[in-house]
Amino acid sequence: MIALGSCTMKLNAATQMYPVTWEAFSRIHPFAPADQTKGYQQVCAELESALCEITGFAGVSLQPNSGAQGEFTGLAVIRAYHRDRGQATRDVVLIPASAHGTNPASAVMAGFKVVVVATDDRGNVDVDDLRAKATAQGSRLAALMITYPSTHGVFEDAIRDICAIVHEHGGQGYMDGANMNAQVGLTSPARIGADVCHLNLHKTFAIPHGGGGPGMGPIGVAAHLTPYLPGHLFREVGGDRAIPAVSAAPWGSASILLISYGYVRMLGGPGMTEATRCAILNANYIKARLEAHYEVLYSRRTGRVAHEMIFDLRAFKAHGIEEGDVAKRLMDYGFHAPTVSFPVPGTLMVEPTESESKAELDRFCEALIAIRKEIDEVATGQADRRDNVLKNAPHTAAAVTADEWSHSYSREKAAFPLPWVRASKFWPSVARIDHPYGDRNLMCTCPPVEAYA
Numbered sequence: 001m002i003a004l005g006s007c008t009m010k011l012n013a014a015t016q017m018y019p020v021t022w023e024a025f026s027r028i029h030p031f032a033p034a035d036q037t038k039g040y041q042q043v044c045a046e047l048e049s050a051l052c053e054i055t056g057f058a059g060v061s062l063q064p065n066s067g068a069q070g071e072f073t074g075l076a077v078i079r080a081y082h083r084d085r086g087q088a089t090r091d092v093v094l095i096p097a098s099a100h101g102t103n104p105a106s107a108v109m110a111g112f113k114v115v116v117v118a119t120d121d122r123g124n125v126d127v128d129d130l131r132a133k134a135t136a137q138g139s140r141l142a143a144l145m146i147t148y149p150s151t152h153g154v155f156e157d158a159i160r161d162i163c164a165i166v167h168e169h170g171g172q173g174y175m176d177g178a179n180m181n182a183q184v185g186l187t188s189p190a191r192i193g194a195d196v197c198h199l200n201l202h203k204t205f206a207i208p209h210g211g212g213g214p215g216m217g218p219i220g221v222a223a224h225l226t227p228y229l230p231g232h233l234f235r236e237v238g239g240d241r242a243i244p245a246v247s248a249a250p251w252g253s254a255s256i257l258l259i260s261y262g263y264v265r266m267l268g269g270p271g272m273t274e275a276t277r278c279a280i281l282n283a284n285y286i287k288a289r290l291e292a293h294y295e296v297l298y299s300r301r302t303g304r305v306a307h308e309m310i311f312d313l314r315a316f317k318a319h320g321i322e323e324g325d326v327a328k329r330l331m332d333y334g335f336h337a338p339t340v341s342f343p344v345p346g347t348l349m350v351e352p353t354e355s356e357s358k359a360e361l362d363r364f365c366e367a368l369i370a371i372r373k374e375i376d377e378v379a380t381g382q383a384d385r386r387d388n389v390l391k392n393a394p395h396t397a398a399a400v401t402a403d404e405w406s407h408s409y410s411r412e413k414a415a416f417p418l419p420w421v422r423a424s425k426f427w428p429s430v431a432r433i434d435h436p437y438g439d440r441n442l443m444c445t446c447p448p449v450e451a452y453a
Ligand SMILES: *Cc1c(COP(=O)(O)O)cnc(C)c1O
Pocket: 006, 007, 066, 067, 068, 069, 100, 102, 103, 147, 151, 176, 178, 179, 200, 215, 217
């Protein structure tokens, strides 16, 4: 289980992955003549229409290669739309303080100025502040970028009002669709009143990611923006008033679209909707099991979260325990660390997705409950403040099996903290390293050229 909040690390089914290896797809050049790529054209067309149905939008561009590139593309489309209507003065994008870092970065790259909107103490957009800032910008307001459900893992109650306020002042609504795994089949960007969104096919639509790629970040747009969808010199794609290409290839990293195509076709509408329900249910199950042990930072007034949640670990700092210690200790229990300190420093963000079984969710919860007991042992002085299972985690096989063992706790506690860990032990290969050390002490391990002679 890789519970990386915000990343949507779901199952990448072999049946979805397999077609990528087929030569009929993997050996086609991006600029091969159109009469030789009819299969690709069919896949792209069917995937586009599925994504239109899912987002509620009129048009989709499969060109952007990542979520961030989709943001850039969507904002360029918005700018072209304003210019076309004689409103080139619209150059300000409002972005809530809780946004993913790519949002302001993309806005600046697309030539906009960023104005930050405050969030309230429940983590939601401060609607009064938004209204004041939209009014203040007036004819300079180009767009609002908003993530829904938010990066805090919550469906904002005011989302439709928020989009309406931006429209009132002539701006466009850009919905960051990275959290689409909590929406597919239940609601949509069009339904909440957005005009553009990107989708991270490598999150919601099953393309494997991690280690840096490759991804796909198509954008969907409402009818009035379809003329501006990006074109390409060598292919007829995009609208009739298209912005220039944003990628080298007309359909981005087309081969991996097969994975999302397989996901969409094999699950179908009812299957994807069920996946969304399960993703939300799994997150709320974890919340219900763990909230007596850890504080969940944000939730709706109903007490529910969307498809992920943030655990606040800042109170444990008083005992010398930090979020990184909990993340690394989870490795001793056999779990990949969750997202650490995003979007709030001192926290862990957990997103189970629909892919995990109840048994795995239970093991994950039991591990975190056991870790909470380990924190208490430090807090009450039962365990040493410096030499404890948390501070020394993760424990490698080499360390646990060495003849010498100088710690104040047992090897068994280090490596097999719960009975089921023994049954399927995962051994971390590297012990703790001081994270900033490598950043501050650069060293070159490249052998000299002569070594290859
Ligand atoms: C992942 C993510 C992005 C960026 O997407 P990339 O594909 O990594 O460029 C943007 N916003 C949010 C909320 C995300 O979670």
